Amino acid sequence: MKHVDLSIVIPAFNEAARLPATLQAICEYADSVDLCIEVIVVDDGSSDNTLTIARGFRQTGDRYHVIDAPHRGKAAAVRTGILAARGDIILFTDADLSTPITYADSLIRGIEQGADIAIGSREGVGAQRVGEPWHRHVMGRVFNALVRALAVPGINDTQCGFKAFRRDVAHDIFRRARLYSGDETVRGPRVTGFDVEILFLARRAGYRIVEIPVYWQHVSGSKVRPMSDSVRMFVDVLRVRYLALTGRYD
Numbered sequence: 001m002k003h004v005d006l007s008i009v010i011p012a013f014n015e016a017a018r019l020p021a022t023l024q025a026i027c028e029y030a031d032s033v034d035l036c037i038e039v040i041v042v043d044d045g046s047s048d049n050t051l052t053i054a055r056g057f058r059q060t061g062d063r064y065h066v067i068d069a070p071h072r073g074k075a076a077a078v079r080t081g082i083l084a085a086r087g088d089i090i091l092f093t094d095a096d097l098s099t100p101i102t103y104a105d106s107l108i109r110g111i112e113q114g115a116d117i118a119i120g121s122r123e124g125v126g127a128q129r130v131g132e133p134w135h136r137h138v139m140g141r142v143f144n145a146l147v148r149a150l151a152v153p154g155i156n157d158t159q160c161g162f163k164a165f166r167r168d169v170a171h172d173i174f175r176r177a178r179l180y181s182g183d184e185t186v187r188g189p190r191v192t193g194f195d196v197e198i199l200f201l202a203r204r205a206g207y208r209i210v211e212i213p214v215y216w217q218h219v220s221g222s223k224v225r226p227m228s229d230s231v232r233m234f235v236d237v238l239r240v241r242y243l244a245l246t247g248r249y250d
Contacts, residue, residue, distance in 0.1 A: 004037070004088070005035040005087060005088055006035050006091065006108065007038045008091050008092075009081030009085060009092040009093075010039070011042050011044055011077035011092065012041055012042065012054065013046055013071065015095040016048040018096050018219070019053050019054060020053060022095055022096070023039070025100070025101055027064075029104070030063070033105075036063070037087070038063045038086060042067045044071055044072065045069060045070045045071025045072070051066070071185050071187075072183075072190075073180055073190030074194070075177075075179060075180035076180050076181070078174075082165075082170050083171060083175070089164055089165070091107060091108075094162070098218065099160065099214045100215060103120060103214045103215065107212055110212050111165075115209065116208045117163065117164070117165050117202055117210070118210050119158075119199070120157075120163065120214040127157075127216070128215045129216050130217040136218075143234065147196050150237050150238070151196050151199075152200055160214065162216075163195070173205070173207075176201050176249060178243050179192065191229040191232070193232070196237055197240045204249065
């Protein structure tokens with residue numbers, strides 16, 4: 001079996017409109033770099049043509065895979081893709097590619113320089129946010145303040161959907177994760193705080209995390225529901241603290 005340098009995992013729920021351009025951009029990136037890259041699309045039980053589009057995307061060789069998963073939400077879809085990935089480095093990105101895939105170079109560089117995990121950050125020097133509604137930005141900063149106080153101090157942006165891991169680190173952390181790890185199927189989009197749990201577990205295990213400033217553009221058609229999702233994400237942070245205090249991560 002051919003060695004894989006980088007796995008790119010794309011969770012997709014009802015992304016028929018945006019997925020073709022995303023896959024094209026990722027494959028153009030793969031052709032432009034001197035890396036063996038595999039692309040893994042995890043269809044999260046879509047009710048539109050996402051799965052058909054993903055399966056119909058033309059790719060040669062064994063570097064393109066589609067996983068047909070039941071609808072359990074983004075956390076479960078990311079976990080499924082990461083545990084199936086074979087790359088030395090595993091990166092997951094949102095299906096809307098709000099951070100251009102070329103920023104994978106920066107995350108890869110962070111890992112090559114000694115980090116175990118490199119996460120895209122929309123905060124800090126060099127980062128750019130474009131077109132984000134003001135209320136989403138305010139809510140995001142409030143949530144991050146709570147995250148830093150309760151779970152992951154020192155990280156300015158836990159929620160950017162652009163993260164890379166060394167393979168052994170990714171497999172270790174995602175196997176330990178408890179949030180949304182069951183077999184329950186859901187209705188509609190489910191935006192959660194699973195990123196907080198992943199970074200909390202990484203810190204707990206002593207893995208080195210670096211934040212990499214990225215360009216991020218708000219894309220219309222977001223599945224985020226500001227009020228209900230904010231409540232769920234805050235509850236997720238509390239659940240992480242509870243699971244830690246009760247020894248569920250031991």
